[in-house]
Amino acid sequence: xxxxxxxxxxxxxxxxxxxxxPVYTGTSFNLWTPDTGIYYDSADSEEMVNFLQERRLSQSRxxxxxxxxxxxxxxxxxxxxxxxxxxxxxxxxxxPTNTRTIITALLPGNRVIVxxxxxxxxxKGESADEAFVLGVLCSMPCDWQARRTVELGMSFAxxxxxxxxxxxxxxxIRDRVVKIAGRLAAVDDRFTEWADExxxxxxxxxxxxxxxxxxxxxxxxxxxLYGLDESDLEVIYTTFSQTVDYSERHxxxxxxxxxxxxx
Numbered sequence: 001x002x003x004x005x006x007x008x009x010x011x012x013x014x015x016x017x018x019x020x021x022p023v024y025t026g027t028s029f030n031l032w033t034p035d036t037g038i039y040y041d042s043a044d045s046e047e048m049v050n051f052l053q054e055r056r057l058s059q060s061r062x063x064x065x066x067x068x069x070x071x072x073x074x075x076x077x078x079x080x081x082x083x084x085x086x087x088x089x090x091x092x093x094x095x096p097t098n099t100r101t102i103i104t105a106l107l108p109g110n111r112v113i114v115x116x117x118x119x120x121x122x123x124k125g126e127s128a129d130e131a132f133v134l135g136v137l138c139s140m141p142c143d144w145q146a147r148r149t150v151e152l153g154m155s156f157a158x159x160x161x162x163x164x165x166x167x168x169x170x171x172x173i174r175d176r177v178v179k180i181a182g183r184l185a186a187v188d189d190r191f192t193e194w195a196d197e198x199x200x201x202x203x204x205x206x207x208x209x210x211x212x213x214x215x216x217x218x219x220x221x222x223x224x225l226y227g228l229d230e231s232d233l234e235v236i237y238t239t240f241s242q243t244v245d246y247s248e249r250h251x252x253x254x255x256x257x258x259x260x261x262x263x
Contacts, residue, residue: 019044019045019046019110020042020043020044020045021042021043021044021045021048021083021110021111021112022039022042022111023039023040023041023042023043023111023112023113023114024039024040024089024107024111024112024113024114024117025038025039025040025113025114025116025117026091026092026093026103026116026117027091028040028113028117029089029091029103029105029107029117030103030105031100031103031104031105031138032105032138032184032185032187032211032215033105033187034105034106034107034108034185034187034190034191035107035108040114040116043112045110048083048112049078049081049083049084052081052083052112053078053081056075056081057075057076060075066121066123067121069123070123082119082121083109083110083111083112084109084110085109085193085194086106086107086108086109086127086185086190086191086193086194087106087107087109087119087120087121087122088104088105088106088107088119088120088130088133088134088137089104089105089107089113089117089118089119089120090102090103090104090117090118090119090120090137090154090159091103091104091116091117091154092115092116092117092118092153092154092155093116093152093153093154094150094152094153094154099241099243099244100143101143101146101147101150101154102137102138102142102143102146102154104134104137104138105134105185106130106131106134106185106186106191106194107119108190108191109190110190118155118156120133120159126197127194127197127198128169128178128182128197128198128199129169130194131177131178131179131181131182131185131198132166132174132177132178132181133164134181134185135177135178135180135181135184135218135221135222136164136165136177136222136225137159137162138181138184138218139218139219139222139223140219140236140237140240140246140249140253141219141222141223141226141228141236142162142164142222143240144236144239144240145162145163146158146162147240149161163226165222165225165226165227166225167225172263173221173224173225173260174225176217176221176260177218177221177222177225178198179198179199179200180214180217180218180221181218182195182198182199182200183200183201183204183205183214184205184211184214184215184218186198186200186201186202186203186204187202187203187205187206188202188203189202189203212252213252216249216252216253216255216256217253217256219249219253219256220253220254220255220256220257220259220260221256221260223236223253223257224257224260224261230254230257230258233250233253233254233257234250236250237249237250237253238250
């Protein structure tokens with residue numbers, strides 16, 4: 001059963017001669033897992049593109065819509081629809097007693113998603129900036145912050161209140177976050193274009209122990225960007241959960257934290 005109680009279609013069926021896309025919901029992805037194989041439904045790609053383009057054109061005339069900020073050239077071009085490219089989505093159902101509170105991932109293109117998995121629309125910036133935001137949101141230092149305020153659901157308003165420490169492109173630790181997040185997110189060829197823009201290879205962080213080591217280093221780098229010290233890290237990993245022991249992760253993160261502190 002998925003997070004909104006709808007039937008799950010783990011293998012979308014073909015519909016006639018058209019291309020069928022999976023329809024994502026919250027359980028269709030997890031941290032650094034862009035595709036769990038659990039889908040809300042399936043949909044005809046041509047119908048979805050036509051529908052979403054019409055909807056985007058309509059919403060672009062509303063000041064409260066994120067599409068309002070896009071250039072007219074982009075708005076009028078169906079090939080720029082978010083569903084066609086990689087994008088960050090997050091689960092809107094969560095609570096502070098879960099193993100993690102912020103569940104977000106970079107989803108592959110050619111997917112549509114229901115409202116249980118809101119996505120972040122990139123208005124400006126580059127794929128590297130997207131990788132940076134993804135890296136921070138997937139880190140435990142950021143998640144610890146979320147657990148102080150989030151109860152039963154994650155919304156755009158709550159995401160907007162999170163502190164994202166961004167020293168700007170060119171900062172060595174920020175640049176490292178971009179590379180780590182890029183490698184962890186680009187799991188296969190569906191992310192080739194995005195990975196090329198970020199400057200990382202595809203599928204280079206899928207195997208252990210590489211994956212875990214990069215996740216630990218990511219926590220350490222984000223902690224430095226937040227301006228945390230070793231005592232702060234101890235608080236994060238000892239108070240993060242009442243049911244999960246994060247002492248091993250804490251020790252692994254601490255090694256990277258100290259190494260980056262010496263650079």
